Amino acid sequence: MNKRRDLSVEEKLDVLKKYDELPKTSQRQAACKLNVSQSLLGRMLKSRQEIENASLENVNSNRERKRVSKEEVEVALKQWFTKVRQKDVRVTGPLLRQKAEDLAKKIG
Known part of the structure; x- marks a missing residue:
């Protein structure tokens, strides 16, 4: 993933689902196949439960996060x-x- 951007909850769930479908591969190889960085994939795997909960709670993923100055x-x-x-x-x-x-x- 070359350009830095925030993934929506749905996009994160999609990446996690595709990761689960991959045969045994390292995070680095999986990240390349999924077009995300290895560090992002690792963070998503660690916070998988929160991502799934956000999806269940129907969090508005189209909302832009406000950057506080x-x-x-x-x-x-x-x-x-x-x-x-x-x-x-x-x-x-x-x-x-x-x-x-x-x-x-x-x-x-």
């Missing part, structure tokens, strides 16, 4: 930090990191 998270984190510090709450590095991750998920 670093600036959006930083602005939201700064606002949160200011509010918390006004309440005289001690903010540690791990707490700040966790809040940044939470905000990134919430924003997009």
Whole structure:
């Protein structure tokens, strides 16, 4: 696979199904035959259950994932930090990191 792109849930399921149908082959050989990278195939095999669950839950695979900009998270984190510090709450590095991750998920 030359060009980097996100596969839909259906495409991932199709790749996994075709992988299961292949006779005993290495991941590298299977990836070449399936036109995906070996690392992507490995990640898909590890997260197979989540991919199958997403398919069963009828997740909208046509939806584009929103890419959260670093600036959006930083602005939201700064606002949160200011509010918390006004309440005289001690903010540690791990707490700040966790809040940044939470905000990134919430924003997009």
